[in-house]
Amino acid sequence: MEVAILTVGDEVLAGDIENTNATWLAERLTDAGATVVRILTVPDDRALIAETVDDWSTAFDAVIVTGGLGGTHDDVTVDAIADAFGRDLVVHPAVREDVIETVAAYRDENPDLVDAHDLDIDVDAWAALPEGSRPLVNPEGLCPGCVLENVYAFPGVPAEVRALFELVAGEFGGDAVSATLLTPQPEGSMVEALAGVREQFDVTVGSYPSTGERNRLKLTGTDHETVAAAAAWLRERIDVVDE
Numbered sequence: 001m002e003v004a005i006l007t008v009g010d011e012v013l014a015g016d017i018e019n020t021n022a023t024w025l026a027e028r029l030t031d032a033g034a035t036v037v038r039i040l041t042v043p044d045d046r047a048l049i050a051e052t053v054d055d056w057s058t059a060f061d062a063v064i065v066t067g068g069l070g071g072t073h074d075d076v077t078v079d080a081i082a083d084a085f086g087r088d089l090v091v092h093p094a095v096r097e098d099v100i101e102t103v104a105a106y107r108d109e110n111p112d113l114v115d116a117h118d119l120d121i122d123v124d125a126w127a128a129l130p131e132g133s134r135p136l137v138n139p140e141g142l143c144p145g146c147v148l149e150n151v152y153a154f155p156g157v158p159a160e161v162r163a164l165f166e167l168v169a170g171e172f173g174g175d176a177v178s179a180t181l182l183t184p185q186p187e188g189s190m191v192e193a194l195a196g197v198r199e200q201f202d203v204t205v206g207s208y209p210s211t212g213e214r215n216r217l218k219l220t221g222t223d224h225e226t227v228a229a230a231a232a233w234l235r236e237r238i239d240v241v242d243e
Contacts, residue, residue, distance in 0.1 A: 001174035002060045003029050004038035006052055008067035008077050009156060012041050021066045021154075021161045028165065033174035034062075044068055049080035057084065057151050062172065064165075067156030070143045071125035078146075081153055082130035089128040095135045095144045096127040102142050139163050178220040179231040181240050184213055193237040201230035214241060 005025055011017050019041060026036045037060060042048050049068070056063045068077030082089055100123055129135055129146045136145035138155065140163040145154040147168065154164045183190070187209045194205050197219070203226065206218040217234070221227045234240075 001034040001062065001172060002037045003034050003062045003064065003172065004056045004060045005036060005040070006049070006056065006063060006065045007039075007041045007156075008044060008049060008065065009041070010043050010074070012067070013043055020158055021156065024158070024162065025064055025066070025165065028169070029172055030176065030178070032169070032172050033176050034172050035174060035176050044074045044076055046076040046080045046083065049077055050083040053081055053084040053151055057149065061150060063151045065151065065153045066161050069145070069153060069155040071122055075143075077153060078129060081133075081146075081148060081151060084151075085130060085132075085148055087130040087132060087148070090131045091124050091127045092129065092135050095129065095137060096123060098137045098144065099123050099127045099142060102138075136164050136167055175222045176220060177222065177224050177227050178218055179227050181217045181219070181231060181234060181238075182214045182242070183217060183238050183240055185215065185239050187215060190217075190238055193234060196237070197230050197234050200233060201226055203227055203230045 005022050007019055007022050012019050022039050022041075026039065029036050038056065040052065042052060053063060053065065065077060065081065068075050078089065103123070126143055129144065130148050133146040133148040136147065138144050138160055141155060141157055141160040143155045145152070145164040152168060154161045187207055190207070194207060197203065198205055201221070202223070203219045203221040206220070208216040208218070210216065219227050219230050219234070221230070
């Protein structure tokens with residue numbers, strides 16, 4: 001299963017916040033056996049988001065979009081996804097009710113803030129989703145996520161991304177398997193061994209140098225026995241240390 005991750009937000013591109021969502025999602029997807037084939041961050045640009053979603057939804061098995069959902073002026077992701085599929089925005093009654101209940105709970109828990117600020121919101125602006133999408137009611141926040149065909153959309157708050165992903169985690173998988181080796185050898189001393197393992201076995205090899213005492217090698221393939229044999233072959237030719 002090939003999955004692309006699209007993160008949306010001017011604040012991410014400006015370096016104001018770290019893109020932890022993409023890293024966390026990539027790790028979860030890889031652990032499930034899926035293959036992450038793209039990770040891209042784009043600004044809050046409705047046309048660009050729509051173009052990317054349109055291209056990727058036909059090119060890959062699934063697309064995950066994070067960020068830019070909600071009812072503020074720069075939240076254009078839902079509109080862009082609707083544009084990509086030629087859909088209107090609609091409000092599901094259950095989603096609208098959840099938004100109302102979430103706002104009411106916040107008011108009850110934060111009376112001082114409610115008294116000090118105007119917290120009236122446009123409920124429908126926060127609850128609207130592309131027509132025909134499957135709503136994902138948000139257990140950690142105000143704004144819902146959704147699934148439209150093979151596109152999964154989550155708000156950008158990390159806790160909300162993780163909670164919503166858990167609702168659909170079983171829909172991602174694949175046959176990718178990997179093995180990781182740690183070595184004290186510098187990368188330049190392993191060129192011949194790394195070339196050899198690629199020639200001998202149907203695996204890809206990632207070499208990740210570290211400023212510490214251990215460098216990391218990652219072998220990835222689609223067959224457990226092949227990956228294990230490649231790791232054993234490599235262990236005989238380089239110095240390997242246990243974690």
